[in-house]
Amino acid sequence: MAGVGLSVGAVARRLGVPPSTLRTWGRRYGIGPSRHSAGGHRRYDDADVARLELMNRLILDGVPPEEAARSALATETGTLPPAIPSLAGSAKGRGGHRLTVPDATPATRALARAALAMDTPTMRDLIGGALRRDGAERAWQELLAPVLIGIGDRHAATGAIIEVEHVLSGCIQDALAAEAAAQAAETPPLTARPVLLACAPEEQHSLPLYALGAALAGERISVRVLGARVPARALGESMRRLGPAAVFVWSQTSWTGDPAPLAELPGSRPPARLIIGGPGWEDGRLPASAHRVGSLPAALAEVRAALGRA
Numbered sequence: 001m002a003g004v005g006l007s008v009g010a011v012a013r014r015l016g017v018p019p020s021t022l023r024t025w026g027r028r029y030g031i032g033p034s035r036h037s038a039g040g041h042r043r044y045d046d047a048d049v050a051r052l053e054l055m056n057r058l059i060l061d062g063v064p065p066e067e068a069a070r071s072a073l074a075t076e077t078g079t080l081p082p083a084i085p086s087l088a089g090s091a092k093g094r095g096g097h098r099l100t101v102p103d104a105t106p107a108t109r110a111l112a113r114a115a116l117a118m119d120t121p122t123m124r125d126l127i128g129g130a131l132r133r134d135g136a137e138r139a140w141q142e143l144l145a146p147v148l149i150g151i152g153d154r155h156a157a158t159g160a161i162i163e164v165e166h167v168l169s170g171c172i173q174d175a176l177a178a179e180a181a182a183q184a185a186e187t188p189p190l191t192a193r194p195v196l197l198a199c200a201p202e203e204q205h206s207l208p209l210y211a212l213g214a215a216l217a218g219e220r221i222s223v224r225v226l227g228a229r230v231p232a233r234a235l236g237e238s239m240r241r242l243g244p245a246a247v248f249v250w251s252q253t254s255w256t257g258d259p260a261p262l263a264e265l266p267g268s269r270p271p272a273r274l275i276i277g278g279p280g281w282e283d284g285r286l287p288a289s290a291h292r293v294g295s296l297p298a299a300l301a302e303v304r305a306a307l308g309r310a
């Protein structure tokens with residue numbers, strides 16, 4: 001694409017959408033070509049095309065166009081952030097992709113490398129080893145979350161490695177669920193009222209719930225992980241049936257962060273503490289009773305407070 005950039009028709013063919021759609025996206029969402037040819041024709045450079053490819057993929061994955069455009073425009077399509085040490089070479093997968101992980105360590109490098117190679121047995125060994133050695137809270141904070149964030153950034157920049165995201169997520173979820181079950185079997189919970197952990201309706205990103213679940217099980221706190229995409233009615237029904245001490249609801253993305261269903265959750269006596277986490281929640285309209293947390297340690301502290309533990 002050196003120098004002149006691609007025409008509307010060429011980009012449309014590449015994405016498999018009509019040229020009129022590209023023009024509409026440009027007009028409506030401000031995601032269009034950065035330059036024009038000498039003759040005044042619209043020209044898309046590499047960064048424009050990368051952004052449009054990302055937007056198109058998000059739409060194909062079910063994200064509303066406006067949201068997809070906002071994500072694509074907010075994504076740095078060129079170089080990765082300079083402050084983050086590069087894992088170039090060491091974490092290079094067969095597909096030639098590279099990954100940058102915040103505060104990379106030998107452990108994150110090894111997991112990133114195994115993930116990019118889709119080497120499931122090694123991923124399982126590394127994740128299981130970290131959970132046994134460091135416990136769920138530390139393993140999540142220092143190993144799992146940084147690698148997931150690195151993978152998400154890579155996906156945002158290239159539109160690629162979705163398959164890596166899926167395989168790694170599966171390994172992490174299995175390992176965290178197994179860890180929670182092992183902890184509960186080894187040292188039965190001390191608390192009578194459980195803590196419910198649920199994703200917001202339609203929210204598929206559930207791994208933080210499993211991390212919190214495993215960390216709570218390690219503290220002998222009884223937990224029920226309801227998992228991804230929990231309809232508000234199902235969460236309400238679970239609250240009526242189980243009488244939890246606390247309910248934690250996760251929203252990763254803004255299209256699942258509508259706080260309205262939170263206000264409809266049933267009351268109880270004694271009341272359940274409502275704790276919400278994740279970058280998706282829309283500030284401003286959150287119920288006054290909600291305790292918002294921004295990290296796994298903060299979520300653990302809120303749950304302990306709900307249970308009257310120091």
Ligand code: B12
Pocket residue numbers: 058061063071144145146148149151152153155156162165166169173202203204205206207208209211212252253254276277278279293294295296299
């Ligand atoms: C794994 C993953 C998936 C898996 C989820 C599997 C599962 N069982 O959870 C799958 C493949 C299913 C998936 C699907 C999609 N995903 Co996805 N996914 C991710 C990924 C890589 C990790 C998600 C995660 O667990 N995040 C939790 C932690 C690790 O990350 P974090 O939230 O950024 O962490 C911050 C805070 O939340 C806090 N924190 C960290 N851990 C914890 C724990 C607790 C308890 C608390 C309170 C706070 C906290 O600290 C961090 C620093 O501030 C993220 C990248 C990312 N950065 O999150 C993308 C990401 C969330 N996905 C994204 C998208 C777009 C999608 C899809 C729409 C399309 C796609 N192909 O990727 C679909 C549909 C999702 C839907 N409708 O719900 C985007 C969202 C963009 C946006 N606008 O919000 C992201 C950010 C990737 C990206 N950069 O493009 N995804």
